[in-house]
Amino acid sequence: MSDRRSRNIKVAMLARVEGEGGLEVRVRNGRVTDVKFRIFEPPRLFEAFLRGRRFTEAPDITARICGICPVAYQMSSVHAMEAACGVTVDGPLRELRRLLYCGEWIESHALHVVMLHAPDFLGYPSAVHMAKDHAGHVTNGLALKKTGNAIVALLGGREIHPINVRVGGFYRTPTKRELHALVEPLERAREQALAMLDWVKGFEFPEFERDYEFVALRHPLEYPINEGRIVSSLGLEIPASEYERHFTEEHAQHSNALRGAKRAPQEGDPGALKPYLVGPLARYSLNFDRLTPAAQQAARDAGLGPVCRNPFHGILVRSVETLWAVEEALRIVATYEPPDAPAVPVEPRAGTGVGATEAPRGLLVHRYRIAADGSIAEARIIPPTSQNQRSIEDDLWKFIEARLGLDDATLTWQCEQAVRNYDPCISCATHFLKLRRVEG
Amino acid sequence: MAAPRKPRLAVIKFASCDGCQLSILDCEDELLAVAGAVEIANFPEASRAVLRGPYDLTLVEGSITTPHDAERIHAVRRDSKVLVSIGACATAGGIQALRNFAEVGSWVPLVYPTPDWIQTLKTSTPISHHVKVDYELQGCPVNKHQLLEVVLAFISGRRPFLPSHAVCMDCKRRGVVCLTVARGEACLGPVTRTGCGALCPSYGRGCFGCFGPLRGSANTGSLSAVLQGHGHSHEELMRLFRTFTCGAEAFRKASELHEHDASESHERP
Numbered sequence: 001m002s003d004r005r006s007r008n009i010k011v012a013m014l015a016r017v018e019g020e021g022g023l024e025v026r027v028r029n030g031r032v033t034d035v036k037f038r039i040f041e042p043p044r045l046f047e048a049f050l051r052g053r054r055f056t057e058a059p060d061i062t063a064r065i066c067g068i069c070p071v072a073y074q075m076s077s078v079h080a081m082e083a084a085c086g087v088t089v090d091g092p093l094r095e096l097r098r099l100l101y102c103g104e105w106i107e108s109h110a111l112h113v114v115m116l117h118a119p120d121f122l123g124y125p126s127a128v129h130m131a132k133d134h135a136g137h138v139t140n141g142l143a144l145k146k147t148g149n150a151i152v153a154l155l156g157g158r159e160i161h162p163i164n165v166r167v168g169g170f171y172r173t174p175t176k177r178e179l180h181a182l183v184e185p186l187e188r189a190r191e192q193a194l195a196m197l198d199w200v201k202g203f204e205f206p207e208f209e210r211d212y213e214f215v216a217l218r219h220p221l222e223y224p225i226n227e228g229r230i231v232s233s234l235g236l237e238i239p240a241s242e243y244e245r246h247f248t249e250e251h252a253q254h255s256n257a258l259r260g261a262k263r264a265p266q267e268g269d270p271g272a273l274k275p276y277l278v279g280p281l282a283r284y285s286l287n288f289d290r291l292t293p294a295a296q297q298a299a300r301d302a303g304l305g306p307v308c309r310n311p312f313h314g315i316l317v318r319s320v321e322t323l324w325a326v327e328e329a330l331r332i333v334a335t336y337e338p339p340d341a342p343a344v345p346v347e348p349r350a351g352t353g354v355g356a357t358e359a360p361r362g363l364l365v366h367r368y369r370i371a372a373d374g375s376i377a378e379a380r381i382i383p384p385t386s387q388n389q390r391s392i393e394d395d396l397w398k399f400i401e402a403r404l405g406l407d408d409a410t411l412t413w414q415c416e417q418a419v420r421n422y423d424p425c426i427s428c429a430t431h432f433l434k435l436r437r438v439e440g
Numbered sequence: 441m442a443a444p445r446k447p448r449l450a451v452i453k454f455a456s457c458d459g460c461q462l463s464i465l466d467c468e469d470e471l472l473a474v475a476g477a478v479e480i481a482n483f484p485e486a487s488r489a490v491l492r493g494p495y496d497l498t499l500v501e502g503s504i505t506t507p508h509d510a511e512r513i514h515a516v517r518r519d520s521k522v523l524v525s526i527g528a529c530a531t532a533g534g535i536q537a538l539r540n541f542a543e544v545g546s547w548v549p550l551v552y553p554t555p556d557w558i559q560t561l562k563t564s565t566p567i568s569h570h571v572k573v574d575y576e577l578q579g580c581p582v583n584k585h586q587l588l589e590v591v592l593a594f595i596s597g598r599r600p601f602l603p604s605h606a607v608c609m610d611c612k613r614r615g616v617v618c619l620t621v622a623r624g625e626a627c628l629g630p631v632t633r634t635g636c637g638a639l640c641p642s643y644g645r646g647c648f649g650c651f652g653p654l655r656g657s658a659n660t661g662s663l664s665a666v667l668q669g670h671g672h673s674h675e676e677l678m679r680l681f682r683t684f685t686c687g688a689e690a691f692r693k694a695s696e697l698h699e700h701d702a703s704e705s706h707e708r709p
Contacts, residue, residue, distance in 0.1 A: 015488035018458045042455040042505045043560050044536040048547035053679065060648070064535050064684065067459020067581060115465060115486065126487030128475040138472070146468040157639050159466055160459040160581040161650075164643050172643045249553075342644075416488065 004404055005030040009412050014419060016116040016126070018068050019426025023415060025400060032400050035393045037419065041426045050379040055081050055348055055370045056167050062366070062381065063161045066425055068111070071104040071152060072359030073381075074165040075226055076366040081167045083241070084353025084370050087346045092339040093169040094226070096155060099179075099332040100162070101225045101357070102325040103151025106189065107159070108360035109280075109318040109325075110148060112423045113196060114141025117315050120417040121203040137199050140192050144322065147189040151182060151329060169343030179333050186333065189326045194298060197319035201302040206414075208399060209309040212391065213262065213274070214282035215247075217358050223290040223324060224283065226357050231286055232262075232276065240356035243365050248273065249386070260387030275390035278362030279422065280317040281308050295324040311395055311421040318423075348374030359384055361423050385424045392422055447496040447595040450482035452516050454502030454509050455536055455564065459581040460527035461485055461501050466584050474588070478595060493519025497594045499587075500573075503529040503564045503687075505536060510561065510570060517571040522594050525567040526587060528580035532652055533687030535580075537564040540687060541695075566687065575600065580650040580684040583635045603634050606654055607647050610638035619646050624670035626680055631658040631690065648683055653690035660694035674702035 011023040020041045026034040046065055053061065058077040063070035075097060082089060089097070114137065115127040124130040131138040149159040154174060156162020164170050215236070217228035230246075231237045238246060247262050261273035288296065288306035299320045308317055350372040356365045362384030369378040399418050403411055451461050465471065465486065481491040498520035504510050517523055528534050539547060540563045548555040567573050577590050577600075586602055593600040607629040611618060619625040619641055627646030629638065635651035653660070664677055672680075678698035681691045 013484055013490070015484045015490070016486065018462075018485065020453060020484075040508075042502075042509060043548075043551065043558055044455055044505070044534075044564075045539060045544070045547050045551055045560075046535075048550040049535070049538040049542070051550070057679070057683075061535060061683070064457050064459075064580070067457040067462045070457075070459070111465065119488075125489035126480070126483075128472070128480060128487065129489070131472055131475075135472075142468040142471065145466075149466060149468070157643050158581075158636070159584075160462060163640050163645065166645075171640075171645045413488075 007408065009408065009415060011412060011416055014416060016119070016420060017424050017426060018066070019424075021424065021426045023396075023419060025396060025415060027400070027404065030404060032397050035396045035400075037389060037392050037396075039426055047379045047381060050376050053376050055084070055368065055374045055376055058366075058368065058376065058379075059165050059167065060161075060163075065381070065383070067160050068108055068425060069104060069359045069361065070161050071100055071156065071165075072357060072364050073366075074162065075101055075357045076355040076359075076364045077368075078165060078167050078355070079226065079357060080353040080355030080366040080368050081370070082346060082353065083355060084351045084368060085167075085346050085349055086351075087168065087344060089169055089344055092173070092337055093342075093344070095332050095336065096170065096173060098225055099329055100152060100155040100165070102329040102332070103148045103155065105225075105325040105360050106148030106322055106329070107145050107152060108148070109322045110141050110145035110196070112360075113200060113315055113318050113322070114138060114145070116423065117420055118200065118203075120413070120420060121200070121315070137196075140195050144189055144192040144196060147185045147192075147326075150185060154178065154182065166343055168346040169339075169341075171342060173338055173342045175338060176336060179336050182333050183330070186326055186330050190323065190330070193319065193323040193326050197298055197302055197316065197323065200315050200319055203315070205310060205312045206399075208312060210311065210391075210395060210398065212277040212282070212309060214285050215262070215276045215278050215363060215387075216283040216286045217356060217363065218286055219290070221290070223287050223328070224358050230356060230363070233282075233286060240365065241354045243354060243356060243382075244367070244380075247276075247382075247387075249382075259389040260382065261390060275394055276387070277391045278384045278387050280314055280321055280362070281311065282362065283358060284308055284317045284321065291320070291324050292327045294327060295320055298323055311418065314421045314423070348372065361385060361425055363387065383425065385422070385426065388422050388424070392419055392424065395421070446477065446479040448481040448491070448494075449478040449591070449595075450493070450495040450498040450520065451485065452482070452498060452500050453485070454500065454513070454530070454567075455505040456502030456527065456529040456534065458485065458501070460530075460579070460587075461499070463582055463584040463587050467588055470588060474591065478591075494521060495519055496521050497591065498523045499591075500525045500530050500567050501527055503533045503536060503566060504570055505561050505564045506559055507561065508559070513567060513570045522574045523567075523571070524575045524577060524590055524594065525573050526577045526590075527582050528578065528650065528652065528684045529564075530567045531576045531578050531688075532685040533564040533566050535684050535686070537687035538682065539564055540692075541682070541699075564687065577602075578633060578651045578685070579635045586635060604655060605634055606630055607632045607634050607636065607638050607641070607651070610634050611641050614638055614642060616641045619644070620666065620670065626667050626670075626672050626676065628663070628680060630663050631660050648680065649685050649691060652685035652688045658690040660690055664694060664698065674698040674705060678702060
């Protein structure tokens with residue numbers, strides 16, 4: 001057996017994540033000396049080919065960055081374009097966007113909780129293997145996922161790359177009767193979400209907490225999805241338009257990778273940067289008071305406090321957010337009155353707009369500069385997984401050192417699980433992350 | 441008597457958004473039955489248990505955009521008895537094939553601060569440009585019911601049975617009023633293969649060609665003439681042909697004709 005105090009752990013291809021990434025950990029004399037979360041997903045260069053396209057094309061084109069969270073890309077892009085053009089979309093259209101996004105949260109969270117993450121806690125290579133012993137829970141999760149997809153398909157036309165979202169609103173809005181068809185599946189989904197949470201709360205969780213700086217949207221009244229100011233657990237509070245003044249992409253010498261970082265200027269080091277965390281843990285911990293009473297109670301029953309610093313509890317928080325999204329969807333369906341028109345007119349003007357929304361995996365920021373004729377002059381897209389990349393590595397760094405007594409196979413699996421805590425979306429991150437790592 | 445060996449399924453990804461392979465997991469009602477009928481031998485998005493080839497059926501998502509992937513696809517082919525490419529990226533190069541119309545070297549610095557570290561090819565190409573492909577399933581994304589049909593067909597040793605008519609025909613069948621005739625809107629329905637059931641027109645917007653051109657019979661010139669008659673500019677039509685299946689030959693050629701004519705009309709005084 002190899003010397004446990006000095007070894008390399010390598011996962012060539014991370015499974016049960018969206019996209020292609022790997023993991024490399026180096027341990028020398030009982031100390032972790034290097035951790036690399038490698039991204040080898042090929043570059044697709046969205047920010048380059050968006051230049052010259054019409055501002056109205058951004059929602060359809062950027063949806064193709066990610067097949068798991070296309071609605072998030074559509075929502076951040078339409079909000080950015082509307083900001084650039086000085087238009088606000090309100091009333092029933094705003095509510096329908098929120099409903100569409102709830103559908104994506106339910107679909108994406110149920111996928112991750114049951115199909116991608118739960119197998120780690122129970123020791124199965126996949127949900128299909130897990131289904132042999134836990135068929136009821138897998139079927140329950142699939143039913144929940146199906147209801148999330150049904151919302152996206154009803155409002156968006158189809159589950160993946162919806163076609164009904166446009167700058168200014170929608171192409172066609174549903175009738176009350178069409179939306180009402182969601183009530184029954186959503187009522188069942190409430191029970192299914194509670195059952196999912198009840199199941200995952202019985203899992204064994206490593207004792208592991210981290211002192212993250214949480215970053216998420218915060219809205220005066222709502223649990224945040226489409227709107228709000230960007231806040232952090234250390235007191236930052238800014239409008240989305242100021243995002244790039246406070247956050248940047250770090251070019252770290254040791255890994256030669258681009259990663260999201262918060263500007264933290266200090267005396268003698270004005271360019272200092274630090275990691276931060278976006279995603280369910282951050283959203284929940286900064287907005288617990290905005291959850292519905294039932295979601296708050298379910299969280300408490302699952303043993304969660306109002307702040308959650310254990311990344312392995314992400315599966316619990318996703319389940320709580322799923323329940324919340326089901327309740328929010330039910331509220332919107334119940335109060336819906338169809339709008340007069342499916343979209344408000346949006347005329348282009350020269351300017352810059354920033355849109356920040358809460359993708360299932362966390363804050364997703366789009367910035368566009370458009371010309372007076374409506375063509376895109378510049379595009380910047382900052383997905384959640386890029387922002388979390390440094391936190392993922394920092395988690396591993398701290399997690400591994402306390403577990404060096406484990407054999408290679410067990411430790412490797414636990415490292416993978418620690419990465420999957422983030423539900424990383426590598427397809428999203430890649431148009432932006434570096435691909436070929438220079439060894440040395 | 442021993443049970444017959446289950447067909448071994450692999451799902452392999454190249455440059456893409458993951459949406460087409462997600463379509464498999466989106467078959468919520470059928471997923472466990474399909475998983476019971478095959479052996480999931482290599483499907484990293486769903487399982488960390490990866491078995492070595494050969495595989496009876498390999499679904500390939502994504503396009504070829506890097507030197508490494510141009511090598512890797514040959515290894516995938518060698519491991520696969522039947523190879524089916526799924527989605528617009530794998531069958532036409534995807535939206536990232538927009539680079540085929542540009543100088544990709546000038547694009548990389550727009551995204552990455554250290555362009556030297558980026559290894560990327562000048563083009564994004566479909567799987568069929570690199571290896572023999574046994575079947576192509578179009579769509580951005582693929583239709584999950586069509587995907588199920590393809591999987592079931594190949595594991596039972598038959599050809600898939602899928603419609604190949606134009607989106608335009610679906611509008612007629614569904615009674616969707618023609619957006620081009622009634623409202624003068626640009627629509628690729630007459631030259632685009634079905635697969636969506638005329639989804640966009642039924643929501644009141646023109647087709648933008650997710651499922652790619654009709655095989656062999658996409659009369660893009662005639663459609664362009666009609667759309668120009670409704671006042672759509674060459675630039676607009678170039679962009680219309682140049683989205684998610686811009687690498688498919690019929691749409692590539694149509695977009696290049698419009699690009700040429702657009703630059704001519706700019707040059708005219």
